[in-house]
Amino acid sequence: MKKCIRCGRMVPDDTKVCESCAFDFDEYEKYKHLYVTEEDPIVPEEQQSSLVDNPILCFIFGIISFILMALFLFHPNIVVIYLLGVFVFAFLAYVFSVKLAKVKLIPFQVVGKWLANIAVSVSIFKLVFFLIRSIIK
Ligand SMILES: [Zn+2]
Numbered sequence: 001m002k003k004c005i006r007c008g009r010m011v012p013d014d015t016k017v018c019e020s021c022a023f024d025f026d027e028y029e030k031y032k033h034l035y036v037t038e039e040d041p042i043v044p045e046e047q048q049s050s051l052v053d054n055p056i057l058c059f060i061f062g063i064i065s066f067i068l069m070a071l072f073l074f075h076p077n078i079v080v081i082y083l084l085g086v087f088v089f090a091f092l093a094y095v096f097s098v099k100l101a102k103v104k105l106i107p108f109q110v111v112g113k114w115l116a117n118i119a120v121s122v123s124i125f126k127l128v129f130f131l132i133r134s135i136i137k
Contacts, residue, residue, distance in 0.1 A: 041100040055105035055112070058096035062112030062119075065089035069119035073126055086123045090116035 001010045005028060007021040016026050043051065065086050072082035093116035097109045 038103045040102050043100060051100060051102045052105060054096050054099040055101040055108040058093050058099075058112035059108040059115075060112070061089045061093035061096065062115035065093060065119040066115040069123050072123055078127065078130055083123055083127070086119050090120045 002013055002015070003009070004011055004018045004021065004023050006023040007018060009018065009020050011018055017024050040051065065088075068082050068085040068089065072079060072086060075082065093112045097113040097116075101109055
């Protein structure tokens, strides 16, 4: 016996087409490699909400570090509080980007992480640029 992928009913192993929902097993086997089916991570009941919170927090912290990077970049001088903010919020974004999340919300984690990556690299770029310029002067 095997389980029908679409309707979940148990059907004999040699079934080609599901009797109750007409799911085509042959077709599925043929094209299975084309789509990756990922499932949400399994966590205890009391941690279910963290699967939603983790990617959203990662996304929010990524945005905050990105905004602080913009403030840092366009300010004519080096403002330490903005720089620190970039690193702190980027770090928080990284922390939440490696935690478990619902499959549908993983894009939020990816975007949050990349916003943090860009924020950190641009900030370091300005810092190095500023240092070199002050040495040359
Ligand atoms: Zn079925």
